[in-house]
Each structure stands twice: as C-alpha cells, then as structure tokens.
Amino acid sequence: MIPEQILTAAGQAMQHGDWPSVERILQEGLAKHPGHPDLLGTMAIAMFRSGRPQQSVEWFRHAAEAGGRASDYINLGSALCDVGRFAEAYDVLHKVAAEASEDAFVRFCMARALAGLGRHPEALGHIGAAIAASPDDVDFRIFRARLAVELDRWDMALADLNALP
Numbered sequence: 001m002i003p004e005q006i007l008t009a010a011g012q013a014m015q016h017g018d019w020p021s022v023e024r025i026l027q028e029g030l031a032k033h034p035g036h037p038d039l040l041g042t043m044a045i046a047m048f049r050s051g052r053p054q055q056s057v058e059w060f061r062h063a064a065e066a067g068g069r070a071s072d073y074i075n076l077g078s079a080l081c082d083v084g085r086f087a088e089a090y091d092v093l094h095k096v097a098a099e100a101s102e103d104a105f106v107r108f109c110m111a112r113a114l115a116g117l118g119r120h121p122e123a124l125g126h127i128g129a130a131i132a133a134s135p136d137d138v139d140f141r142i143f144r145a146r147l148a149v150e151l152d153r154w155d156m157a158l159a160d161l162n163a164l165p
Contacts, residue, residue, distance in 0.1 A: 003038060006033075007029075007038060010022050010025045010046070044075065044079070047059055048079065048082070057080060060072070063076075073092055074109060077109050081116060086115075086117050089109070089113040090117060093113055107133070111127035114126060127140060127143055141160040141164055144156070145160040
C-alpha cells in the first residue's frame with residue numbers, strides 16, 4: 001500500500017475508535033515507508049486520542065524531525081504542553097513562531113507554554129492575539145479567563161466568560 005492508502009485505512013479505523021487496528025495499520029505502513037512524516041504524525045494523533053499522551057510526544061517529535069514542517073513542530077509543542085513539559089514546548093514553539101506568528105493556534109500554544117512556566121503576563125499577550133485572530137474560539141476564551149483570574153483581572157475573565165456561546 002502507498003502512504004495515502006495507509007492513511008485512509010487508519011483514518012477509517014480512527015473513526016470507529018479502533019485504536020489497536022489504527023496502531024497496527026500504521027506500524028505496518030511505517031515498516032514499508034519508514035520516516036514518512038504523515039504516517040508518523042498520524043501515529044502521534046492515534047497515541048494521543050487513545051489515551052497515551054506521553055507516547056504521542058515522541059511520535060510528534062519523529063514527525064517533526066522527518067517532515068521539518070512548522071505544523072509538525074506546532075503539534076509537538078502542543079503535545080508537550082499537554083504532558084506538562086512547558087519549557088520544552090516553549091523552545092519548540094519559539095523556533096516556529098516566526099514562521100507562523102499570526103496563527104491563532106500557535107499563539108494559544110505559546111500562551112499555554114508561558115503560563116506553564118509561570119510567565120502569565122506574557123501568556124496573556126499571546127492568548128489575546130489568538131482571540132483577536134479567532135474571537136469565537138471557546139477554548140481560547142476559557143484559557144484567557146483562567147489567566148485573567150491568575151492575574152487578578154476579574155473584569156477580563158468575566159468579559160471572556162460572558163462572550164462564550
């Protein structure tokens with residue numbers, strides 16, 4: 001099978017929540033196409049969605065190193081935040097921020113990393129930029145409300161909570 005067929009088969013198994021099949025399909029695909037960034041990235045997503053976020057980090061790292069794409073590094077940074085490795089996340093995200101500085105998700109991830117490092121005022125600036133780019137994103141608003149509470153900015157927290165649908 002070519003990588004596109006493998007990804008389709010894995011995607012179908014993912015839709016059914018059949019994580020053992022997803023992993024088997026992708027392992028077989030990677031045996032035939034080692035280092036394929038899309039197969040590696042899909043394995044990372046499968047690991048995360050099946051409740052193995054620690055393992056997903058390493059798969060995201062392999063995908064980023066294999067593909068060299070900003071999107072792969074952004075996913076790695078997000079996964080690192082998910083497992084509480086904020087300093088590593090910041091380093092990864094900082095390197096790609098210049099390429100994707102206007103991307104709302106990058107700004108959200110930077111805010112998460114900075115908040116995890118206790119740098120709340122800086123995090124607030126990044127999440128504010130994310131909300132400016134995507135004002136209807138519920139996760140962004142909730143995150144900023146949490147940051148605002150940490151900074152005793154109750155008016156901002158209330159405004160974000162009131163803006164939720």
